[in-house]
Amino acid sequence: xxxxxxxxxxxxxxxxxxxxxxxxxxxxxxxxxxxxxxxxxxxxxxxxxxxxxxxxxxxxxxxxxxxxxxxxxxxxxxxxxxxxxxxxxxxxxxxxxxxxxxxxxxxxxxxxxxxxxxxxxxxxxxxxxxxxxxxxxxxxxxxxxxxxxxxxxxxxxxxxxxxxxxxxxxxxxxxxxxxxxxxxxxxxxxxxxxxxxxxxxxxxxxxxxxxxxxxxxxxxxxxxxxxxxxxxxxxxxxxxxxxxxxxxxxxxxxxxxxxxxxxxxxxxxxxxxxxxxxxxxxxxxxxxxxxxxxxxxxxxxxxxxxxxxxxxxxxxxxxxxxxxxxxxxxxxxxxxxxxxxxxxxxxxxxxxxxxxxxxxxxxxxxxxxxxxxxxxxxxxxxxxxxxxxxxxxxxxxxxxxxxxxxxxxxxxxxxxxx
Amino acid sequence: xxxxxxxxxxxxxxxxxxxxxxxxxxxxxxxxxxxxxxxxxxxxxxxxxxxxxxxxxxxxxxxxxxxxxxxxxxxxxxxxxxxxxxxxxxxxxxxxxxxxxxxxxxxxxxxxxxxxxxxxxxxxxxxxxxxxxxxxxxxxxxxxxxxxxxxxxxxxxxxxxxxxxxxxxxxxxxxxxxxxxxxxxxxxxxxxxxxxxxxxxxxxxxxxxxxxxxxxxxxxxxxxxxx
Numbered sequence: 001x002x003x004x005x006x007x008x009x010x011x012x013x014x015x016x017x018x019x020x021x022x023x024x025x026x027x028x029x030x031x032x033x034x035x036x037x038x039x040x041x042x043x044x045x046x047x048x049x050x051x052x053x054x055x056x057x058x059x060x061x062x063x064x065x066x067x068x069x070x071x072x073x074x075x076x077x078x079x080x081x082x083x084x085x086x087x088x089x090x091x092x093x094x095x096x097x098x099x100x101x102x103x104x105x106x107x108x109x110x111x112x113x114x115x116x117x118x119x120x121x122x123x124x125x126x127x128x129x130x131x132x133x134x135x136x137x138x139x140x141x142x143x144x145x146x147x148x149x150x151x152x153x154x155x156x157x158x159x160x161x162x163x164x165x166x167x168x169x170x171x172x173x174x175x176x177x178x179x180x181x182x183x184x185x186x187x188x189x190x191x192x193x194x195x196x197x198x199x200x201x202x203x204x205x206x207x208x209x210x211x212x213x214x215x216x217x218x219x220x221x222x223x224x225x226x227x228x229x230x231x232x233x234x235x236x237x238x239x240x241x242x243x244x245x246x247x248x249x250x251x252x253x254x255x256x257x258x259x260x261x262x263x264x265x266x267x268x269x270x271x272x273x274x275x276x277x278x279x280x281x282x283x284x285x286x287x288x289x290x291x292x293x294x295x296x297x298x299x300x301x302x303x304x305x306x307x308x309x310x311x312x313x314x315x316x317x318x319x320x321x322x323x324x325x326x327x328x329x330x331x332x333x334x335x336x337x338x339x340x341x342x343x344x345x346x347x348x349x350x351x352x353x354x355x356x357x358x359x360x361x362x363x364x365x366x367x368x369x370x371x372x373x374x375x376x377x378x379x380x381x382x383x384x385x386x387x388x389x390x391x392x393x394x395x396x397x398x399x400x401x402x403x404x405x406x407x408x409x410x411x412x413x414x415x416x417x418x
Numbered sequence: 419x420x421x422x423x424x425x426x427x428x429x430x431x432x433x434x435x436x437x438x439x440x441x442x443x444x445x446x447x448x449x450x451x452x453x454x455x456x457x458x459x460x461x462x463x464x465x466x467x468x469x470x471x472x473x474x475x476x477x478x479x480x481x482x483x484x485x486x487x488x489x490x491x492x493x494x495x496x497x498x499x500x501x502x503x504x505x506x507x508x509x510x511x512x513x514x515x516x517x518x519x520x521x522x523x524x525x526x527x528x529x530x531x532x533x534x535x536x537x538x539x540x541x542x543x544x545x546x547x548x549x550x551x552x553x554x555x556x557x558x559x560x561x562x563x564x565x566x567x568x569x570x571x572x573x574x575x576x577x578x579x580x581x582x583x584x585x586x587x588x589x590x591x592x593x594x595x596x597x598x599x600x601x602x603x604x605x606x607x608x609x610x611x612x613x614x615x616x617x618x619x620x621x622x623x624x625x626x627x628x629x630x631x632x633x634x635x636x637x638x639x640x641x642x643x644x645x
Contacts, residue, residue: 001524001534013516321512324473325571326501326529328494410473414512 017307028297029351034358036380052127058235073113082232099239107172112158116212134195143192153192157202198373308401320413333406340398348390421447426479441637457631463615472496501530505572509584526574542570562593
């Protein structure tokens with residue numbers, strides 16, 4: 001019988017208290033791992049969403065609200081929510097601007113946003129650095145980008161949820177609120193389903209920008225189809241001049257942003273500036289979850305301590321007997337520490353698995369709600385410290401019981417069982 | 419010599435003062451001998467075994483076991499020494515309840531630094547008539563069987579010296595005789611020296627060498643047979 005066998009034997013002998021200690025530590029660690037992973041992945045993914053769009057040219061209003069509408073397909077545009085085509089073209093002509101992709105929002109189908117957008121969005125836009133939308137079957141897509149006319153494409157998640165097939169037609173609903181009227185005379189046909197991107201773009205439907213102006217019932221804008229002089233758009237994705245091999249936005253952009261923001265017509269919103277504010281707003285939820293997770297872990301550790309102390313009371317005779325067989329004080333001290341550390345490590349390992357299970361479940365709901373794809377198996381930076389941390393915690397927790405075991409008198413405790 | 423004791427004193431010191439419980443001027447035991455120490459309860463017999471095993475340090479004097487000066491060793495060294503050289507049998511068996519018979523014997527090997535040998539443990543138990551009880555827990559064994567497991571455990575490390583403290587004290591006469599016979603046979607077979615402590619005349623008279631503890635322990639004699 002080796003020392004690790006003695007530890008295993010002891011843990012099995014006190015299986016109930018061992019199991020409860022493992023469980024309570026696992027719960028705390030699971031919550032910690034889930035919070036770490038969800039926080040890091042969410043932050044990373046939301047920032048990556050912004051990376052595809054250097055800036056949003058948008059009407060005056062809450063930058064956060066406009067970002068949510070433009071990038072996450074949530075919320076509604078502030079009223080009146082338009083900028084003129086002419087102004088947009090002026091911005092596009094600026095030397096620090098590389099490309100401008102205009103869009104119009106305000107329509108839905110089956111609860112998903114239908115955005116009218118310039119075709120270049122489907123062919124040229126990079127939703128992540130170097131990654132363009134794909135319709136290839138090998139990537140998980142189907143069909144092709146729309147051409148002008150009664151055609152549309154669906155994001156991967158929208159198509160999946162609504163059961164969209166190529167060739168299917170739909171009538172855009174005018175508005176984002178439930179019960180909004182549909183354009184019953186406008187039949188738009190799906191010609192493509194975009195390969196999954198793991199971004200909110202998966203949860204939207206896109207139709208040609210020009211088609212937006214010819215939708216029935218939009219009499220006041222019908223003339224905009226041909227007359228760009230009077231045309232307005234909800235906003236535009238802006239690609240800015242980059243430096244350092246594409247890694248940074250040119251500092252000249254600041255002047256442009258200032259000029260646009262000073263104008264009465266529009267503003268230039270940088271998602272990179274807005275999204276951290278979003279995280280600051282929702283950061284308290286994150287901190288509360290982290291605090292709860294830490295408290296559960298501390299409670300688990302307290303439970304481990306109490307179970308070790310109570311087990312030690314039952315095991316005084318066993319320890320005295322081991323001493324009589326030649327175990328030194330340091331051996332029994334070590335046995336107690338190994339026992340404590342083992343419980344903490346097993347609890348932490350189980351907690352990591354449970355944490356990723358929670359992330360997997362959470363990822364499903366986050367994807368359904370926002371389109372942002374999170375991975376259940378993603379290991380956050382902080383998670384690398386969980387197992388070593390649990391080991392240290394287990395050792396620290398075991399020190400006092402181990403000292404008590406160390407100090408046990410052999411002859412005093414070698415009493416027969418009652 | 420396997421046991422050499424000279425001028426051994428053990429004094430307990432407490433709030434009420436000090437009490438000398440052992441005062442052994444000279445005592446030796448030769449290798450391979452089987453010696454019985456007999457005397458009344460409380461005469462210090464068990465204390466002497468505790469000192470010889472290293473469980474209790476001597477207050478003064480010299481204790482040499484297997485040629486090593488036990489009296490000059492620290493506690494950890496005495497523990498290591500005990501694990502390698504001494505087997506100990508208690509009156510109350512002192513088996514671990516959560517361990518099977520064979521695991522209890524293997525536990526006797528755990529602290530000696532040698533590789534635990536399950537085959538040897540099983541063989542010892544078989545020699546003691548417990549071949550079909552290897553995986554039984556103490557609560558599933560009779561008292562006699564439990565003490566036989568304790569005997570096997572004491573031999574697990576192939577010790578040079580076995581100390582048996584009233585090994586038959588908890589057994590009825592027939593079981594006591596059975597355990598004693600097996601213990602003595604195994605000690606002869608494995609070349610171990612046996613020191614047994616008892617107050618039972620029926621046990622003592624079976625040993626060629628029996629030492630009245632009253633003569634050995636001057637402290638007990640001075641206290642008038644009451645410590």
